[in-house]
Amino acid sequence: MTRVLLTGATGFLGEHLLRQLVEQGVAVAALHRSDESRDALAALGAEPIQGDLRDPASLAAALAIPTDAIFHAASDASTWRLHNAEQTRNNVDGTANLLAAARESGTRRFVYTSTVAAYGKVEHSALFEALPRLGVESWINYERSMALAELLVRDAGRRGEIETVILAPPRILGPGDRRHWARLIRLIDQGRLPGAPPGSGTFSDVREVARAHIAAWRSGRHDECWLLGGEHATYLDFIRMVADELGRPAPRRATPEAVVRAYARMLDVLSLVTRREPRLTPEAVDMTCRQLRVDCRKAESELDYRKTPLPILIRDTLAWMRSQGMLRPQ
Numbered sequence: 001m002t003r004v005l006l007t008g009a010t011g012f013l014g015e016h017l018l019r020q021l022v023e024q025g026v027a028v029a030a031l032h033r034s035d036e037s038r039d040a041l042a043a044l045g046a047e048p049i050q051g052d053l054r055d056p057a058s059l060a061a062a063l064a065i066p067t068d069a070i071f072h073a074a075s076d077a078s079t080w081r082l083h084n085a086e087q088t089r090n091n092v093d094g095t096a097n098l099l100a101a102a103r104e105s106g107t108r109r110f111v112y113t114s115t116v117a118a119y120g121k122v123e124h125s126a127l128f129e130a131l132p133r134l135g136v137e138s139w140i141n142y143e144r145s146m147a148l149a150e151l152l153v154r155d156a157g158r159r160g161e162i163e164t165v166i167l168a169p170p171r172i173l174g175p176g177d178r179r180h181w182a183r184l185i186r187l188i189d190q191g192r193l194p195g196a197p198p199g200s201g202t203f204s205d206v207r208e209v210a211r212a213h214i215a216a217w218r219s220g221r222h223d224e225c226w227l228l229g230g231e232h233a234t235y236l237d238f239i240r241m242v243a244d245e246l247g248r249p250a251p252r253r254a255t256p257e258a259v260v261r262a263y264a265r266m267l268d269v270l271s272l273v274t275r276r277e278p279r280l281t282p283e284a285v286d287m288t289c290r291q292l293r294v295d296c297r298k299a300e301s302e303l304d305y306r307k308t309p310l311p312i313l314i315r316d317t318l319a320w321m322r323s324q325g326m327l328r329p330q
Contacts, residue, residue, distance in 0.1 A: 003027040004217075005067050005107075007053065007098070008074030009046060010037045012177050013113065013169075016210035017071055018044055024214070031062060031074070053094030056101060063105035069217055070102055073113040075149075077142060079283035080271065084141040091145035092152070099156045107162065110153065111217045114168040116202075116227065116294060117287065118147040126293035129225050140283040154223075163222035167213055170229060170294050173313055174206035175320035182321060188239060189246050189327050195255035196236040197285070202294040203238070204230035205308035215303040226303060229294030231310040241314050247330065257289050 004021065008014035009030035021028050022045040030046035031053075032038050038048040051058035053074060063070075076083075076090035095112075102110055119127055120134030120143050135147030150166060157164030173181050187193040209228050216226060233241075236254045243250035264285040267278035299305035308316075321327050 001025070001027045002068050003029065003065065004069045004071055005029045005031065005049075005062055006046070006071045006073065007031045008072070008113070009041055009044075011073065012180060013172060013206055013209060014073045015044070015176055016174075016206050017073060017213055018046055020210050020214060021071075022046070029062060029065070029067070053097055054089055056097045059097055059101035060104065063101050063107060067105065067107045069109040069111060070098065070107055071111045071113075071213060071217070072098055072153075073213075075113065075115070075146065078277070079140065079142055079281045079287070080277040081141065081268075081281070081283070082271065082275070083277065087141055088145050088148075091149045095149040095152050099152060099162065103156070103161050109163045109165070109217060109222070110156070111213055112150065112153045112164060112166045113213065114150045114153075114166050114225075115146050116168050116170045116292065117143045118150050118168065120147065121286075121290060126295040127227060127229075128295040129227055129298055140286060142283065143287075154225075157223045165216040165219075165222060166225040167209070167216055167299075168225065168227050169204045169209045170202040170227075170292060171204065172206045172209055173203045173230075174308075174317055176206060177317060177321075178324075178326075181317070182326065184239070185242055185246075185318070185321065186326060188242050188248055188250070191248060193239065193251070195260075196239045196251045196253075197260060197288045198235070198254040198257045199289040199291060200232060200234040201238070201288075201292045202229045202232050203310055203313060204228050205306075205313050208306050208308060212299055212303045212305045215305075219303070221302075226299040226305070227294050227296050228299055228305060229296035230307045231313075232293050233310055235288070238310070238314075241311060242318070245314060245318055246327070260285050260289065 028046045030041045031051045041048040049062045076087045118135040120138045133147040135143035240250045271278045
């Protein structure tokens with residue numbers, strides 16, 4: 001039986017990857033740190049393996065059994081500057097450790113989940129694969145650490161140490177989200193959303209993003225990257241669509257960028273005193289206020305990747321959240 005090692009299996013995308021791989025008859029060894037995660041992974045059909053990306057010995061042990069591929073979907077997405085050093089250890093050093101363990105074990109393929117954030121702030125009509133990763137020079141550590149991690153993966157592939165494929169989604173949405181866009185959706189549902197950010201984004205269906213990862217692995221191609229875009233919308237329009245589905249009020253207009261930035265700076269200063277991560281950071285505001293468009297024609301052509309219409313994606317997400325008791329009754 002084909003065996004793969006999956007990192008980030010308890011995350012939003014990772015859980016979808018795990019489910020789809022198991023459904024296809026793949027034996028999935030899933031890295032975990034806590035007992036709670038171990039039990040959840042076992043219930044989904046994985047072989048839980050205790051380990052940490054920052055612990056090379058645990059990675060070597062996880063790959064002691066012959067493994068056909070590694071799906072590296074774990075990442076630290078914090079935007080709080082006091083977390084920068086730990087984030088770099090997780091994203092950059094952790095990826096380097098996993099690549100080294102893969103090389104030592106003889107694992108053949110490495111499927112890496114990057115992010116469009118690795119491109120940094122790009123002044124272009126739409127992101128596409130050949131653009132440079134300006135994130136390596138970004139003042140935002142999340143962008144910089146993810147760009148540096150992707151560079152490690154690319155270099156390993158180009159040196160012939162392992163066959164690498166990279167997939168970079170933008171804003172991921174869909175059933176199973178408990179922490180990301182689900183937080184904003186719950187604020188809308190509770191009538192507690194303070195405003196709408198002024199930027200725009202591209203929304204990808206988590207189910208299609210997971211399918212594309214598996215298609216890239218099975219394609220046999222290597223030293224490749226695919227952007228996994230979706231339908232584009234301003235955040236105000238996104239919030240209005242969610243509010244309409246929920247029957248809740250929505251903001252009339254986006255909050256001015258200067259106001260959002262000033263609020264984030266105030267919270268950032270307070271966090272230096274409280275030592276608690278603020279709900280909004282200057283880094284998050286900078287990324288959110290951009291106009292993000294993603295060209296995913298390469299993935300559509302080569303991986304049979306599909307964009308889910310945003311209204312359908314929102315309805316599917318809300319239906320799942322209702323089934324989990326995360327939203328108020330209609």
